[in-house]
Each structure stands twice: as C-alpha cells, then as structure tokens.
Amino acid sequence: MKNFIAEFKKFIMRGNVMDMAVGIIIGGAFTAIVTSLVNDIIMPIISAIFGGLSFEAWNIALGSGEEPPMLNLGTFVAAIINFLLIALVIFIIIKTINKMREKQEEEPAAPTTKKCPLCLSEIPIEAKRCACCTADLTEFEEIKE
Numbered sequence: 001m002k003n004f005i006a007e008f009k010k011f012i013m014r015g016n017v018m019d020m021a022v023g024i025i026i027g028g029a030f031t032a033i034v035t036s037l038v039n040d041i042i043m044p045i046i047s048a049i050f051g052g053l054s055f056e057a058w059n060i061a062l063g064s065g066e067e068p069p070m071l072n073l074g075t076f077v078a079a080i081i082n083f084l085l086i087a088l089v090i091f092i093i094i095k096t097i098n099k100m101r102e103k104q105e106e107e108p109a110a111p112t113t114k115k116c117p118l119c120l121s122e123i124p125i126e127a128k129r130c131a132c133c134t135a136d137l138t139e140f141e142e143i144k145e
C-alpha cells in the first residue's frame with residue numbers, strides 16, 4: 001500500500017500530468033463559453049433568419065402516443081456547430097502560438113566563421129592559422145578584439 005501511494009504521488013507530481021489537468025479544467029470552462037455562444041447567440045440568429053424556427057423544435061417523432069421517441073435533429077445540429085466552433089477557435093489559438101514561437105526562433109545564430117584579415121577568405125572562427133593563405137592568425141587576434 002505504501003508503495004502504491006508513493007507511485008501514485010510520483011505519477012501526479014509529473015509535470016505533464018499537472019499540465020494535462022490544467023488543460024482539461026480550462027478546456028471544460030472554455031467549452032461552456034462556446035456552448036453558450038452557440039445556444040444563446042448564434043442559434044437564435046439562425047432561427048430568426050429561418051423565420052423563427054426553433055432548433056429545439058426541429059425533431060421527428062418516432063411513433064405516436066403521449067411521449068414517443070424523438071429524433072432531436074436540431075439539438076444534434078447545434079452540437080455539430082458547437083464542435084466546429086471549438087475546433088476553429090483552438091486552431092486560431094495554436095496558429096497564433098506557433099507564429100509567436102517562429103518569431104522567437106528567427107533570432108540570428110552566433111557566427112561560426114570569420115574572415116582572414118590577410119586573404120579575406122571565410123575560415124572557422126576558432127582558426128589560429130588560415131587554411132587558404134596559411135598565415136598565422138594569433139598575432140591578429142588582439143587587434144580584432
């Protein structure tokens with residue numbers, strides 16, 4: 001039992017588990033916002049465009065009687081629109097993050113070559129002797145600095 005608790009503690013203390021938990025909680029809260037956007041804003045507008053048709057009333061009764069089984073087509077369509085909106089918003093967020101990341105990576109890398117002061121050819125920055133004109137570069141080092 002002690003081993004089990006230690007293992008469980010190790011599991012939940014791993015960074016990616018905590019990140020995932022935060023992601024799920026924020027994702028859940030975010031889903032509520034998008035659901036409200038669909039149900040409370042977008043669907044009424046679509047209903048108004050289609051002449052006051054309510055999506056919840058868009059269903060097909062299977063059979064007759066007091067409470068027949070219903071195909072709730074309107075609710076299903078609302079769920080699809082909901083999903084497409086969430087996917088679109090997440091796509092835009094990821095695209096924005098990637099763009100910001102790309103901008104950070106565009107910083108120029110440190111130079112790995114230098115010009116030989118005598119023959120002006122490109123040689124490794126650590127070179128003590130030029131590979132092209134064989135000049136000793138140690139005496140030029142101080143001038144350059």
Ligand SMILES: [Zn+2]
Pocket residue numbers: 116117118119120121130131132133134135
């Ligand atoms: Zn040279």
